[in-house]
Amino acid sequence: MARKPADQSVSRDDIIVAAAEVLQRNGYEAATMKDIAAAVKLTAASLYHHFRNKDTLMLAVLEAGLSHIMERIEPIAQNTALSSSERLRRMVAEHIIGLTQNTAVGAAMVFEIRTLMTFSLPAGDALSVQEQEFAARRDAFFARRDEFERLFRDVIRQGVELGEFRAVDVPIFTKTLLGAHNWVGVWYKPNGRLDGAGIAERTADYFLAALRN
Amino acid sequence: MARKPADQSVSRDDIIVAAAEVLQRNGYEAATMKDIAAAVKLTAASLYHHFRNKDTLMLAVLEAGLSHIMERIEPIAQNTALSSSERLRRMVAEHIIGLTQNTAVGAAMVFEIRTLMTFSLPAGDALSVQEQEFAARRDAFFARRDEFERLFRDVIRQGVELGEFRAVDVPIFTKTLLGAHNWVGVWYKPNGRLDGAGIAERTADYFLAALRN
Amino acid sequence: MARKPADQSVSRDDIIVAAAEVLQRNGYEAATMKDIAAAVKLTAASLYHHFRNKDTLMLAVLEAGLSHIMERIEPIAQNTALSSSERLRRMVAEHIIGLTQNTAVGAAMVFEIRTLMTFSLPAGDALSVQEQEFAARRDAFFARRDEFERLFRDVIRQGVELGEFRAVDVPIFTKTLLGAHNWVGVWYKPNGRLDGAGIAERTADYFLAALRN
Amino acid sequence: MARKPADQSVSRDDIIVAAAEVLQRNGYEAATMKDIAAAVKLTAASLYHHFRNKDTLMLAVLEAGLSHIMERIEPIAQNTALSSSERLRRMVAEHIIGLTQNTAVGAAMVFEIRTLMTFSLPAGDALSVQEQEFAARRDAFFARRDEFERLFRDVIRQGVELGEFRAVDVPIFTKTLLGAHNWVGVWYKPNGRLDGAGIAERTADYFLAALRN
DNA sequence: CATGAATGAGAGTTCATTCAT
DNA sequence: GATGAATGAACTCTCATTCAT
Secondary structure (H helix, E strand, O other): OOOOOOOOOOOHHHHHHHHHHHHHHHOOOOOOHHHHHHHOOOOHHHHOOOOOOHHHHHHHHHHHHHHHHHHHHHHHHOOOOOOHHHHHHHHHHHHHHHHHHOHHHHHHHHHOHHHHHHOOOOOOOOOOHHHHHHHHHHHHHHHHHHHHHHHHHHHHHHHHHOOOOOOOOHHHHHHHHHHHHHHHHHHOOOOOOOOHHHHHHHHHHHHHHHHOO | OOOOOOOOOOOHHHHHHHHHHHHHHHOOOOOOHHHHHHHOOOOHHHHOOOOOOHHHHHHHHHHHHHHHHHHHHHHHHOOOOOOHHHHHHHHHHHHHHHHHHOHHHHHHHHHOHHHHHHOOOOOOOOOOHHHHHHHHHHHHHHHHHHHHHHHHHHHHHHHHHOOOOOOOOHHHHHHHHHHHHHHHHHHOOOOOOOOHHHHHHHHHHHHHHHHOO | OOOOOOOOOOOHHHHHHHHHHHHHHHHHHHOOHHHHHHHOOOOHHHHOOOOOOHHHHHHHHHHHHHHHHHHHHHHHHOOOOOOHHHHHHHHHHHHHHHHHHOHHHHHHHHHOHHHHHHOOOOOOOOOOHHHHHHHHHHHHHHHHHHHHHHHHHHHHHHHHHOOOOOOOOHHHHHHHHHHHHHHHHHHOOOOOOOOHHHHHHHHHHHHHHHHOO | OOOOOOOOOOOHHHHHHHHHHHHHHHOOOOOOHHHHHHHOOOOHHHHOOOOOOHHHHHHHHHHHHHHHHHHHHHHHHOOOOOOHHHHHHHHHHHHHHHHHHOHHHHHHHHHOHHHHHHOOOOOOOOOOHHHHHHHHHHHHHHHHHHHHHHHHHHHHHHHHHOOOOOOOOHHHHHHHHHHHHHHHHHHOOOOOOOOHHHHHHHHHHHHHHHHOO
16 A cells, blocks of 8 residues: 655655645645645645644745745845845845745745634643644744844844934834735736746835835 | 614624624634624524525625725725825825724735635536626626725826826836735734824835835 | 434434443444444434534433433432341342343443543643533543442441441452442343343342351 | 563564553553554554554454463362362452453453454455454454353352352352452552452452352 | 555544525 | 524544555
């Protein structure tokens, strides 16, 4: 009853990628383990060799997506050789391009936030060991996600402090920016008039204009 | 605008309101007919006297939400006595305040779009009469939704044409704007530092700054 | 999709009886909801209208069995008009006859004790509201079961104190007695040489002989 | 009688011992191959190098348990130098002490009898060679088990025939005796007031009293 | 011998939906 | 209108078992 002849064996990462696509297409509740399994030519049961349960798999998807984008955004945010404007422009570009290329995970992150937030908080008050592990990972994910938002906030704040940007309500401005980005992941269709870079360029332009002194 | 018809009997609208809340709290898949029924002190079976099925109820919720906001936005968009800036500022305010007050329907609209889009499109090509009816209503909803977006687009376009705004990529700018709005529905918490009006004021400010010549 | 035309509608008690039989035949783990449902001509899903889950149903079965026997044993144990010997003889008879007639629940109680004891003690340490409710009922069941054993113990102890029985290690003697009883539920077959009354008579005789001064 | 063959490699017997423990703790259905494997630091797959399947392993456990006790009981039963009373007293002691020391297998035998009895009797009538082999071993086990009961029955019968015991219904008395024993395996807890020997002494006392002329 | 990966079968459970009352 | 009872379909997850390595 064993199938895959080893060399085509499916890796954890393959599953994460496939799951991201299914997640984007269907949303958390509607993305079934069977669907995800089919996407990597496995049976649902086989997925449980790689992930303890659906929540864990979903969290892995979101972690992967967040890591992917963080790896690109963080170096820019910390590149003190660049002006705030230039940093913000590049960060916007990376984020939006990331969302349009990797639509799967991007949209997942937009849509599944609510699910994630209530994820696995069983009715009672105490948690089993596995649940604690999971809760810890989920909290870490959220912390990382806050960090992501902070990267943008800090660049904007610095720009304001240095007088490069005009004084804005930094938290609100940041959320406005990120909301616009996230929405791209929702409406973007690969064969539209503009590609990710084009959208990113315009978006960055608008927000930098809004910050202009 | 709350209705209290006979006080002991439950109306279609009561159900829609309750459903919107449950929908916001849980999302489409996780909002069960039982939950919704419980919110109006009925049994699930009773809901079927008012709505043919869950999708129809869902659609009614979204229609209600869209109508609500359209009734407020449309008059502003068509008020030619106002400048483009002023119109846009007021539209932004109404939209964001609407989203923060009526979180229920607002969030529903953000999150459940995907569900709606794939809603009830049975694999084959032949649709039953009921399905055709439903498809028609759903298409009408989407048309209305496009119209909503067009209201914003048109105001911005006019502003550009009249030289009141600088030249921007109108479709992209509009989506950027609406993305920012929708995101408010996601992160807004009633007891935060700012209320809807405060958020709206700042948001309008940023986008108008971005449009400044 | 509704089936049963009301008048033959299945009651909670019908299910309990059927479940008891399946439980006896297969044991807790092997008794599936489907089996039990089939025994009352329902689908597994339908059982969930009557019982929250399998554990709850099982507990109901055991409660019913215990109540049944308690109702018969208790009045005898408390009938101070009778001598200890006579009370014990009658209690043994009721218990054994009960076990042979109502084999279903009897055997269930013997075999499912271990299962029962670990019943629904989820990995962690804290319990949800539903789990607490269940835990409370389960504890009540065990308390009742201890009470049942105490009825026998008290009659024996009194007999010893009054000098009607010789001095024995009352707890051990009681467990010896009850072990013998329970075992009847295991080996008893309806068409054997002796019926329940015959077995009971002999058993009572042996234990009373063992207690004779 | 513990074996430590190579110390790093796992023997059939090691598995049987571990399985007995898991079986006692969890019962047949709930004792998974994975659990048993883990108890000897193997994977479930590896168990299949030692036992054809779970039923076979189970049967091996029960055979081991039965052999263990038979080796101790048989010599006593056949020791014609002893009186019936003395033989019975010693047999009771060995059995009960065995059950309390070796709780694992003891409890397994009480609880898993039912499982064993219906063990692997596929619906149809034709059995594969493997199934026939298994059925043969299972029948042999039951025969051996009957033999075990017969040892007790014969000692009691002889005592009656020789006038050493009063006339009792030998089969019923025997089952009463064995039921009491088996129950010890259920309630016995290592750190109680009495150890196995203490329980055995009292139990033997009661049954011998019951047999007294 | 041992194991990682895979699977079919089946368990418990949930849910939208129907229908007789 | 309202509802209790019932159901089919689907879902998550577990488990004994197999096979290539």
